[in-house]
Every structure is written in structure tokens, then in C-alpha cells.
Amino acid sequence: xxxxxxxxxxxxxxxxxxxxxxxxxxxxxxxxxxxxxxxxxxxxxxxxxxxxxxxxxxxxxxxxxxxxxxxxxxxxxxxxxxxxxxxxxxxxxxxxxxxxxxxxxxxxxxxxxxxxxxxxxxxxxxxxxxxxxxxxxxxxxxxxxxxxxxxxxxxxxxxxxxxxxxxxxxxxxxxxxxxxxxxxxxxxxxxxxxxxxxxxxxxxxxxxxxxxxxxxxxxxxxxxxxxxxxxxxxxxxxxxxxxxxxxxxxxxxxxxxxxxxxxxxxxxxxxxxxxxxxxxxxxxxxxxxxxxxxxxxxxxxxxxxxxxxxxxxxxxxx
Amino acid sequence: xxxxxxxxxxxxxxxxxxxxxxxxxxxxxxxxxxxxxxxxxxxxxxxxxxxxxxxxxxxxxxxxxxxxxxxxxxxxxxxxxxxxxxxxxxxxxxxxxxxxxxxxxxxxxxxxxxxxxxxxxxxxxxxxxxxxxxxxxxxxxxxxxxxxxxxxxxxxxxxxxxxxxxxxxxxxxxxxxxxxxxxxxxxxxxxxxxxxxxxxxxxxxxxxxxxxxxxxxxxxxxxxxxxxxxxxxxxxxxxxxxxxxxxxxxxxxxxxxxxxxxxxxxxxxxxxxxxxxxxxxxxxxxxxxxxxxxxxxxxxxxxxxxxxxxxxxxxxxxxxxxxxxxxxxx
Numbered sequence: 001x002x003x004x005x006x007x008x009x010x011x012x013x014x015x016x017x018x019x020x021x022x023x024x025x026x027x028x029x030x031x032x033x034x035x036x037x038x039x040x041x042x043x044x045x046x047x048x049x050x051x052x053x054x055x056x057x058x059x060x061x062x063x064x065x066x067x068x069x070x071x072x073x074x075x076x077x078x079x080x081x082x083x084x085x086x087x088x089x090x091x092x093x094x095x096x097x098x099x100x101x102x103x104x105x106x107x108x109x110x111x112x113x114x115x116x117x118x119x120x121x122x123x124x125x126x127x128x129x130x131x132x133x134x135x136x137x138x139x140x141x142x143x144x145x146x147x148x149x150x151x152x153x154x155x156x157x158x159x160x161x162x163x164x165x166x167x168x169x170x171x172x173x174x175x176x177x178x179x180x181x182x183x184x185x186x187x188x189x190x191x192x193x194x195x196x197x198x199x200x201x202x203x204x205x206x207x208x209x210x211x212x213x214x215x216x217x218x219x220x221x222x223x224x225x226x227x228x229x230x231x232x233x234x235x236x237x238x239x240x241x242x243x244x245x246x247x248x249x250x251x252x253x254x255x256x257x258x259x260x261x262x263x264x265x266x267x268x269x270x271x272x273x274x275x276x277x278x279x280x281x282x283x284x285x286x287x288x289x290x291x292x293x294x295x296x297x298x299x300x301x302x303x304x305x306x307x308x309x310x311x312x313x314x315x316x317x318x
Numbered sequence: 319x320x321x322x323x324x325x326x327x328x329x330x331x332x333x334x335x336x337x338x339x340x341x342x343x344x345x346x347x348x349x350x351x352x353x354x355x356x357x358x359x360x361x362x363x364x365x366x367x368x369x370x371x372x373x374x375x376x377x378x379x380x381x382x383x384x385x386x387x388x389x390x391x392x393x394x395x396x397x398x399x400x401x402x403x404x405x406x407x408x409x410x411x412x413x414x415x416x417x418x419x420x421x422x423x424x425x426x427x428x429x430x431x432x433x434x435x436x437x438x439x440x441x442x443x444x445x446x447x448x449x450x451x452x453x454x455x456x457x458x459x460x461x462x463x464x465x466x467x468x469x470x471x472x473x474x475x476x477x478x479x480x481x482x483x484x485x486x487x488x489x490x491x492x493x494x495x496x497x498x499x500x501x502x503x504x505x506x507x508x509x510x511x512x513x514x515x516x517x518x519x520x521x522x523x524x525x526x527x528x529x530x531x532x533x534x535x536x537x538x539x540x541x542x543x544x545x546x547x548x549x550x551x552x553x554x555x556x557x558x559x560x561x562x563x564x565x566x567x568x569x570x571x572x573x574x575x576x577x578x579x580x581x582x583x584x585x586x587x588x589x590x591x592x593x594x595x596x597x598x599x600x601x602x603x604x605x606x607x608x609x610x611x612x613x614x615x616x617x618x619x620x621x622x623x624x625x626x627x628x629x630x631x632x633x634x635x636x637x638x639x640x641x642x643x644x645x646x647x648x
Contacts, residue, residue, distance in 0.1 A: 036460075
């Protein structure tokens with residue numbers, strides 16, 4: 001039996017449909033909740049979020065993977081209500097976006113404790129919500145190199161992934177030699193890891209995407225839509241054409257299309273930053289898939305990228 | 319040093335969680351205590367339960383004990399990001415009759431969230447003093463936050479701390495920001511020093527905050543006593559908090575040595591700069607806490623002071639008048 005944990009309970013992998021594999025209902029760094037400049041009423045949050053999810057559903061989107069880690073405004077009850085009311089499957093993460101978003105309690109914790117925490121959130125549930133995590137988020141802190149804490153989190157994630165069968169999703173794929181060394185030491189097959197953000201404007205040049213793929217990792221081109229052409233682009237933006245060409249170059253390699261996933265990393269309603277106006281998960285339908293078709297990808301290729309690969313990755317393997 | 323006397327705090331008020339209270343009504347004050355103390359992040363831990371009814375019962379019992387021994391006011395000096403629960407404290411104050419003063423502020427650096435240390439800017443420059451000043455001042459002028467929900471009553475002080483191994487650049491921004499917020503709003507600043515009490519005090523004084531608006535905590539640490547820091551701090555005009563009364567460990571001096579320290583400060587003419595507290599943790603989540611009754615100063619330490627020859631007037635000045643003057647909003 002193949003299954004995936006969503007916030008409303010396990011679903012068969014066959015029901016995932018088209019997956020947006022790296023998205024956020026709302027992300028805010030820990031501490032941003034203290035700064036009223038970002039606060040929104042619940043009315044505003046639903047108003048900003050529900051139409052985007054409904055639109056996602058109408059475009060044919062099936063599953064929204066929320067890559068918001070612990071301490072970053074992850075809000076399972078809220079996701080449950082959104083999923084129930086819009087019909088979009090929502091997969092939540094355990095883990096952390098990066099060591100620099102883990103609060104002191106977790107910063108001080110051992111690898112064993114972190115692994116136990118992740119396993120609990122995957123097999124028992126997150127807090128008192130009953131919702132279980134379907135993915136483990138890890139990441140590289142600001143600065144370009146994995147910190148000791150980042151490494152402890154990666155190691156704990158590897159153990160939790162082996163114990164539970166859920167996959168690992170990374171924020172950034174820089175310093176991948178260190179990441180892969182840890183996964184190898186822990187005996188985790190690299191097809192359980194989606195190395196994300198290989199395409200972002202700051203790090204793409206430093207990211208060894210083809211090398212990671214040769215080692216067996218999955219590759220996430222998942223910041224589509226953060227374009228320098230936007231009126232007020234974020235610092236990680238990249239020219240639209242350049243990103244698309246990077247993607248096409250990557251999948252031109254032998255067998256690579258089986259290893260690639262794509263997403264928009266948009267916030268439905270950001271929690272601790274202004275967000276990027278006009279950029280939503282639905283960029284996948286309005287811009288990305290049309291661009292891919294225009295570049296000559298057929299429907300089978302699009303299904304591979306957005307349906308089959310995510311299903312294989314998200315499916316609990318044990 | 320412009321010591322404020324009982325006379326000119328007659329009309330003053332103190333910000334408590336239930337609103338401004340006439341300063342003369344505070345009674346005996348414990349200035350450096352913790353009510354609910356949660357290591358940031360522990361609220362998310364799979365094996366930690368935060369049962370607010372149970373926490374309320376435990377805290378109410380400790381506050382009633384404090385009151386039954388003559389205590390009037392507890393200051394929760396743990397800042398805005400270590401488990402502070404303003405609505406719980408309001409209910410506790412109403413239920414027990416103990417005044418509760420809650421604090422804004424954060425620190426040291428290691429206890430901050432990533433929002434302040436690695437913000438989503440390129441490069442991720444940590445927050446400067448001015449932004450901390452604004453964050454803290456608004457908790458006094460507009461009210462303390464219940465995160466992402468609402469603001470409640472005004473904070474009664476700004477509390478911050480420096481890294482034990484020595485003040486970091488971000489700690490310094492916190493100290494300067496705390497001093498500016500205090501200057502702008504009239505509440506005092508509480509600092510816990512890192513490895514040099516006088517140096518850390520001088521950072522907030524450099525912001526032109528009058529020394530009598532500052533309390534320096536942790537001055538019953540062995541390293542402080544060994545370097546005569548309490549006398550120097552008092553000499554600069556700031557309040558000396560001997561704030562681990564009842565704790566006897568490798569880090570702090572004993573209660574007997576604390577009593578000697580109090581007597582020495584009085585002899586040196588600094589009786590109007592001494593504050594006593596236990597640094598007790600009412601309920602701790604994610605750490606051990608310091609399980610001393612809030613009443614320990616009243617039940618166990620005051621007799622030691624009397625045995626050292628302190629008069630009732632001396633004791634009253636330390637437990638009632640000094641904290642009243644410190645906490646009065648200017």
C-alpha cells in the first residue's frame with residue numbers, strides 16, 4: 001500500500017495528482033511574531049490564502065507541500081481547515097528550514113533528540129493537532145556553508161527518514177558534499193532526498209546540480225517565478241529566461257527528467273516578510289507549464305515532472 | 319546621583335499587568351523573578367506539555383505563599399520571548415492579589431530568534447540598536463504583545479542580558495536599544511551582565527540613560543563579588559541586584575556571604591541602591607529552572623540581615639522603597 005501523510009490524514013499516493021512540491025502557506029522567521037508590522041488578522045490570512053488554493057484546485061492542482069519548518073509559523077490546525085474547505089491536499093513538514101531558523105531549545109538538542117522529535121511528528125502527530133508530517137525539511141543557514149547545527153539537523157533527518165520512510169526536502173543545495181557525506185554515513189538512499197533551490201539567483205552558480213544528480217539525489221528547481229523582471233524582485237530573483245534555460249539544460253541530460261521536481265516557493269500569505277507581490281503557487285499553471293510546452297516538452301514530460309516524480313518522492317517507503 | 323526619594327515618587331505609578339498602580343502600593347517587591355519560563359522553541363517540543371490550567375495552579379500557589387509572608391509585587395524580568403504569558407499573568411494577579419510587573423526586552427544573543435539575527439536581507443545583518451529600541455518601546459507605549467494576536471497592558475521595565483562569555487555585538491545592540499526604549503518611555507532597564515558588570519553597565523549609561531534607571535543583575539555571582547563589582551555599580555549610581563538569594567551553587571556566593579555584601583554596601587553609603595530577589599522560576603519548561611520560593615528573601619534572608627545588624631528601616635528601604643523608586647515610571 002502506498003501512502004502519503006497529509007494534514008488531514010494519510011492518502012493513497014495515486015490521489016496526489018499534480019503536486020507543488022515546495023511551497024508555503026505562510027513563512028516567518030522565528031521572532032517575527034513579536035513584530036506587529038507583519039501581523040494580519042485571521043480574516044486577512046484566509047482572504048489572502050483561500051482564493052489562491054481554490055484557484056490551484058481549479059487549475060488541476062492536487063497537492064500543496066508546505067515546506068515551512070518548525071518555529072517558522074507552521075500552523076497545522078490552520079492548514080487542516082484550509083485543506084478541508086478547499087479540497088487541496090496539504091502535506092506539512094517536520095524539521096527546520098535551516099539551523100538559523102531553529103530556536104534555542106532545538107539548537108541545544110542532540111541528534112538523537114531531534115530524530116526522535118521528527119519521528120514523533122511523522123508517526124504520532126504534530127502537537128495536539130493529530131496532523132502528521134509528510135516530509136522532513138532541512139537546510140543550509142545563511143552564509144553558504146553548513147553550520148554544525150545544520151549538520152546535526154541533516155543527520156537527525158536522515159535517521160528519521162530511514163525510520164519512517166518519508167523523504168527529505170532541502171532548503172538550498174549548496175555545500176552538498178557535506179550533506180551527501182552525512183546521508184551516506186547514515187545509509188540513506190539519495191533518492192529519498194530532494195535537493196531544493198538549485199535554481200535560485202544567489203546560489204545557482206555555486207550549486208553542483210548535475211553532480212548531486214550523479215550521486216542519485218533528486219533535484220528541485222523550485223523558485224520558479226522569483227524573476228528579476230518583477231517590479232520589486234527579492235534578492236534571490238533570477239532572469240526568467242536564464243532559469244528556464246538552466247532547467248532545460250539540466251533535463252536534457254540522460255535520465256535527468258526522472259530526477260527533477262519543480263515548484264514556485266511562493267507564500268500564500270507571508271508571516272514575517274513582505275512577500276513578493278503577484279507571485280503565487282499558480283505561477284506553475286499560468287507561466288511555468290506554458291513555458292515548458294513552448295520549449296517543446298510534451299504532456300508525458302510534464303506529467304513526469306509534476307505528478308510521477310513527486311508521487312515517487314512523497315510516497316512513504318517502508 | 320539624583321537618588322529619587324519616597325517624597326518625589328508619591329504621585330508615581332508603576333506599570334503592572336493590570337494597568338498602572340500607584341508606586342506606594344507595591345509593598346515588598348521581588349525585582350528579578352520568573353513566572354512561566356520557557357526556553358524559546360520548547361513550546362514546540364513533542365515531549366513538553368504546556369497545560370495552562372496546571373501552570374496557573376502552580377504559580378498561584380507560589381504567589382500566595384509570597385503574599386502570606388508579606389510580599390506585594392513580583393517582577394517577571396524574563397522579557398518578551400521566554401514564555402511570557404500576559405493573559406495568564408493578569409488572571410494570576412487578579413486571583414492572588416499580588417501585583418505583577420512584566421517586562422519587555424530580550425537577550426542574550428543566543429536566545430534570539432533568527433528574525434533578529436539572520437533577517438531575510440542580503441547580507442543578513444543582525445538588528446541594530448534602533449530597531450530593538452522601537453520594538454521594546456512599543457511594548458510600553460502600545461502594550462505587550464500576545465504574538466500575532468493582540469497587544470495587552472504596558473511593560474513595566476526593559477530586561478536584557480549579555481552573553482556569559484562576554485558581550486557580543488548583538489548584545490550591545492540589545493543593551494543600547496533597551497536604554498533608548500527606557501529613555502523614551504520612562505520605565506527602567508534591567509541588565510544581566512556577561513563577564514564584566516561595569517563594562518556592560520557603561521554601555522547603557524553611554525546612551526545617556528541616568529544610572530538610577532538601571533538595575534544590574536547577577537551581582538551575587540562569585541566573579542562579581544571577587545572583583546568588587548557591586549560597589550562599583552552602586553558607585554556609578556545604578557541599582558545592585560543581589561538576585562539569587564537562596565541559590566547556593568558553584569557560580570554564586572552563599573546567603574551568608576550575600577548578607578555580608580549587603581552590610582558592606584550599606585556601610586559604603588549605598589543602602590539606597592540595593593535590591594534583593596531570588597531569581598526563582600515559577601514554572602520552567604525546557605530547562606531546569608531555579609526552584610526557590612519567591613518568599614525566600616522574606617522568610618530566610620531577612621533574619622540573616624537582622625543578625626548582621628540591619629535595622630527594620632534598612633530592610634524596608636531595600637525591599638520596598640528602592641524597588642518602588644526604580645519601577646516608578648518617570
